[in-house]
Amino acid sequence: MTPLLLHNSYNAMTAAxxxxxxxxxxxxxGWVLEGSYNLYNTGTFRKEGFLKGPFKPMYGCAPLLxxxxxxxxxxxPLLLLLALIIPSAVEFVSGWLLKxxxxxxxxxxxxxxxxxxxxxxxxxxxxxxxxxxACMYGLQPLVHFLYLHVQQAWIxxxxxxxxxFSADLLWTCRTRRxxxxxxxxxxxLELGEG
Numbered sequence: 197m198t199p200l201l202l203h204n205s206y207n208a209m210t211a212a213x214x215x216x217x218x219x220x221x222x223x224x225x226g227w228v229l230e231g232s233y234n235l236y237n238t239g240t241f242r243k244e245g246f247l248k249g250p251f252k253p254m255y256g257c258a259p260l261l262x263x264x265x266x267x268x269x270x271x272x273p274l275l276l277l278l279a280l281i282i283p284s285a286v287e288f289v290s291g292w293l294l295k296x297x298x299x300x301x302x303x304x305x306x307x308x309x310x311x312x313x314x315x316x317x318x319x320x321x322x323x324x325x326x327x328x329x330a331c332m333y334g335l336q337p338l339v340h341f342l343y344l345h346v347q348q349a350w351i352x353x354x355x356x357x358x359x360x361f362s363a364d365l366l367w368t369c370r371t372r373r374x375x376x377x378x379x380x381x382x383x384x385l386e387l388g389e390g
Contacts, residue, residue: 213351217343218263219256220357222331226255246294246302249364254290258283258324259331266332279332283324284316291315298372
């Protein structure tokens, strides 16, 4: 690699650093939130997610999109509306993609009123709305403050974090695709037996 390319890569990583920090923190907090909700409902903290590690990327994506909307100085009422729409859209697209790619639905709201294909429902959209508003105006200033205090340690650790996320994603996709292949081998037999 040329020195200029290394310098540009470092500058790009430094510019993305706060957003990758926010994504990591919110993905981890989403894992804690879902685990706590599962513990309350079923008595066990561990709930299977798409990734194997302690991260829920949906919870990292929605806050970043909301921060982008906030950064362009949209009017407050529009931000409140986006705090309802964006997390629900992220949840719907995530559920639709996961089901389409892996033929598995990790959550199912189909038994609830005002739902769409089991991926989203009004009740949880309102929960996400409340959490999003609390995140943008209560939690995000604290997360940003934390970032400012760990920034010097975070930037050198960032490549390792990206490597760990990538490894988890690759491992998860590989094991889940392997499960799909075994499903494809079994399904024709079951159909032929009936």
